[in-house]
Amino acid sequence: IDGDPPGLHEKAEYLLREWVNMYHSPAAGRDSTKAFTAFVQQMHQQGILKNDDVITRFFRLCSEMCVDLCYRAMGEVTPTINQALVRAKCFYTLDAFVRLIALLIKHSGDNANTVTKINLLNKVLGIVAGVLLQDHIVRMSEFQQLPYHRIFIMLFIELNAPEHILENINYQVLTAFCNTFHVLRPAKSPGFSYAWLEFISHRVFIGRMLALTPQQKGWGMYAQLLIDLFKFLAPFLRNADLTKPTQMLYKGTLRVLLVLLHDFPEFLCDYHYGFCDVIPPNCVQMRNLILSAFPRNMRLPDPFTPNLKVDMLADISHPPRILINFASKIQPAQFKKDLDSYLKSRSPVTFVSDLRSYLQSSEPGTRYNIQLMNALVLYVGTQAIQFIHGKGLTPSMSTIAHSAHMDIFQNLAVALDTEGRYLFLTAIANQLRYPNSHTHYFSCTLLYLFAEANTEAIQEQITRVLLERLIVNRPHPWGLLITFIELIKNPQFKFWNHEFVHCAPEIEKLFESVARSCM
Amino acid sequence: MVTDQFGIAGLLTFIRAANENDHNLIALAPGIDLTTLGLNLNSPENLYSTFQSPWADSPCRPQDIDYHVPVEYLTNIFLRDKLAPIKLNRYGEDVLFFLFYMNGNDFIQLAAAAELYTRDWRYHKEERVWITRAPGVEPLMKSATYERGTYYFFDVQNWRRVAKEFHLEYDKLEERPTLPNTMHHNASQQ
Amino acid sequence: PLSRENFYQLQMLEAAYHHLPHPSDSERQRSFLPRNPCPSPSFYPQL
Numbered sequence A: 001i002d003g004d005p006p007g008l009h010e011k012a013e014y015l016l017r018e019w020v021n022m023y024h025s026p027a028a029g030r031d032s033t034k035a036f037t038a039f040v041q042q043m044h045q046q047g048i049l050k051n052d053d054v055i056t057r058f059f060r061l062c063s064e065m066c067v068d069l070c071y072r073a074m075g076e077v078t079p080t081i082n083q084a085l086v087r088a089k090c091f092y093t094l095d096a097f098v099r100l101i102a103l104l105i106k107h108s109g110d111n112a113n114t115v116t117k118i119n120l121l122n123k124v125l126g127i128v129a130g131v132l133l134q135d136h137i138v139r140m141s142e143f144q145q146l147p148y149h150r151i152f153i154m155l156f157i158e159l160n161a162p163e164h165i166l167e168n169i170n171y172q173v174l175t176a177f178c179n180t181f182h183v184l185r186p187a188k189s190p191g192f193s194y195a196w197l198e199f200i201s202h203r204v205f206i207g208r209m210l211a212l213t214p215q216q217k218g219w220g221m222y223a224q225l226l227i228d229l230f231k232f233l234a235p236f237l238r239n240a241d242l243t244k245p246t247q248m249l250y251k252g253t254l255r256v257l258l259v260l261l262h263d264f265p266e267f268l269c270d271y272h273y274g275f276c277d278v279i280p281p282n283c284v285q286m287r288n289l290i291l292s293a294f295p296r297n298m299r300l301p302d303p304f305t306p307n308l309k310v311d312m313l314a315d316i317s318h319p320p321r322i323l324i325n326f327a328s329k330i331q332p333a334q335f336k337k338d339l340d341s342y343l344k345s346r347s348p349v350t351f352v353s354d355l356r357s358y359l360q361s362s363e364p365g366t367r368y369n370i371q372l373m374n375a376l377v378l379y380v381g382t383q384a385i386q387f388i389h390g391k392g393l394t395p396s397m398s399t400i401a402h403s404a405h406m407d408i409f410q411n412l413a414v415a416l417d418t419e420g421r422y423l424f425l426t427a428i429a430n431q432l433r434y435p436n437s438h439t440h441y442f443s444c445t446l447l448y449l450f451a452e453a454n455t456e457a458i459q460e461q462i463t464r465v466l467l468e469r470l471i472v473n474r475p476h477p478w479g480l481l482i483t484f485i486e487l488i489k490n491p492q493f494k495f496w497n498h499e500f501v502h503c504a505p506e507i508e509k510l511f512e513s514v515a516r517s518c519m
Numbered sequence B: 001m002v003t004d005q006f007g008i009a010g011l012l013t014f015i016r017a018a019n020e021n022d023h024n025l026i027a028l029a030p031g032i033d034l035t036t037l038g039l040n041l042n043s044p045e046n047l048y049s050t051f052q053s054p055w056a057d058s059p060c061r062p063q064d065i066d067y068h069v070p071v072e073y074l075t076n077i078f079l080r081d082k083l084a085p086i087k088l089n090r091y092g093e094d095v096l097f098f099l100f101y102m103n104g105n106d107f108i109q110l111a112a113a114a115e116l117y118t119r120d121w122r123y124h125k126e127e128r129v130w131i132t133r134a135p136g137v138e139p140l141m142k143s144a145t146y147e148r149g150t151y152y153f154f155d156v157q158n159w160r161r162v163a164k165e166f167h168l169e170y171d172k173l174e175e176r177p178t179l180p181n182t183m184h185h186n187a188s189q190q
Numbered sequence C: 001p002l003s004r005e006n007f008y009q010l011q012m013l014e015a016a017y018h019h020l021p022h023p024s025d026s027e028r029q030r031s032f033l034p035r036n037p038c039p040s041p042s043f044y045p046q047l
Helices: A008-024 A031-044 A050-075 A082-107 A113-141 A144-158 A164-168 A170-183 A192-201 A203-212 A219-238 A245-261 A265-270 A270-279 A284-291 A333-345 A349-359 A370-390 A404-415 A417-430 A435-451 A456-470 A480-491 A505-518 B008-019 B093-102 B107-118 C004-017
Strands: B122-124 B129-133 B146-153 B160-169
Touching: A008 A031, A008 A082, A008 A203, A008 A284, A031 A082, A031 A480, A050 A113, A050 A144, A082 A113, A113 A144, A113 A170, A113 A192, A113 C004, A144 A170, A144 A192, A144 A203, A144 A219, A164 A404, A164 C004, A170 A192, A170 A203, A192 A203, A192 A219, A192 C004, A203 A219, A219 A245, A219 A265, A219 C004, A245 A265, A245 A284, A265 A270, A270 A284, A270 A370, A284 A456, A284 A480, A333 A349, A333 A370, A333 A404, A349 A370, A349 A404, A370 A417, A370 A435, A404 A417, A404 A435, A417 A435, A417 A456, A435 A456, A435 A480, A435 B160, A456 A480, A456 A505, A456 B107, A456 B129, A480 A505, A505 B008, B093 B107, B107 B122, B107 C004, B129 B160
Parallel strands: none
Antiparallel strands: B122 B129, B129 B146, B146 B160
């Protein structure tokens, strides 16, 4: 910001005005190319293209001018001058500026040189992001998202036009925008949150990231953006602190997730683990939405089918894709080594009794390391499935028992306090999804822990974890339904004999109502 | 039983709070009826391609979806100073019906409705259809509250006017539509 | 409990709530028949 050469501000202002007029003139030519050719000459004459430093400053100054213009226009809103007119006034300059950026990028270097184009795009995105962040700090609650949102979305749309030059750099364009939007994630610029979600849920953005980019190369980046959003919402949702603004953002998030569930369920399937890692445990419906996803080519058997033989389903032996490296989340490294050693040799016994201490957290506001808990549960479970398959068997109430893996699960169920146990059981229930080997194993595990519980508290909490996922509005994951149906129908579990089933009229009615719909 | 928030009693507390309409909690449990968010979850087509906004409760209208069209189609910049202002009284009924049906919750819908009213079409609030008296055909029966006769109904699905005998209650017809005090944009004003 | 940073974020979110993005912010300018949102009677076609 400091050290702009003298006169650069005036030159930038002059050039920007010139360009805006040229852009809107009928003589601008096809895609403003005629105007651009003439304008580039002017930029050369004014020394704007002399070196990288001057170009950077030029873009920064133009961005700031565009933003200032918008703030001035928005300050003019009165009952007679309406929002639509003000927006039109802002867009008049913003759209011209975006066209200039897009043309400079397209014509940067020769046609085949993708590096200079992407470098320039990254530079511009970085500049606009920097101006945004600075503006956000300075203006605070007076911050307006409009100019930034318009620049980003229109630039994205321009750079996704069906042109050969742009198709060649499309993946790098997507990466550049994703990086920028990660930098501008809601936690870092909360005043931009609504515009941020509007951008990442735009039909062109979703189309490119999830549908059109080959080999699903955009999926990981898109997942990271959603994780950024969930992380921002988490503290407010965790405290059920849903003021109107937070509810608005939460509801908007649900809409986007519904679109993803409908159009890209495989995406939610592949990244469910990362999402559940950051969604607070009390966000039951949002989590259910993600866990309900199943591959479009799969036909789910009706969970209410009488005598449904889940273990006979063809899909039950296939593992789901999990594209997060959850094993790497088991830290510290020595703990992972000890864990692997115990799973292999089922010794020393002290390992199991020391498990609890690894799972506790010294972070303020949380007594357990939920990410570690989730990773531990999934890792031990997947190791157990491998172990059972290695013996030529399939998971069942008998084959999952009497193993190092079940030692760990049973110890955690018994030794953890109610909060830890709740988080542990939640981690298991997060694997109850569509028919696959994880759903089957963890369903058996939950039922086994219920049957073998040495205290009613364990059974009560298993029931609590299942019930809270069933009482929320749809959708409900298939694996959750079949587990709960088995629990209440199979006389082996003596479910209806437990005190907690009859502890209050609402609870009794709830169980009866759920049981009626199940049976 | 578990007495803290992590057992059935804890869940019960949540349920009771939701029953007492604690809006903070309802959103999380029992949650929102997701079928009321304005998305057609049974659609065989993709939803993302018409997704308007996380804050909108309806999809995009077709006219709002931008496409990259051949640049030759983009004639507005050359014509806009020559285009006549939009004046609905110049246009045929088909244009008016098109504007009415394609622009829900937009000023132009109200303006088209007002112009149709001026041309003796009436909107039947219950049938949700535009009707007009068949020209030159007097009603068979008439009273202070109703009439019976032959009317043209505008069938929007087939885009045609269909003659039908009908018993018409006057109180079922919309009064002259009132337009809010909103600026209406046209090319020259822009 | 919410951290100081969370309170700041909530404050900023609340301020932003009063000028939400509009769908037309992501659309090309249309000088002819732009959007002019206006509530219409419930018995009119909404979609």
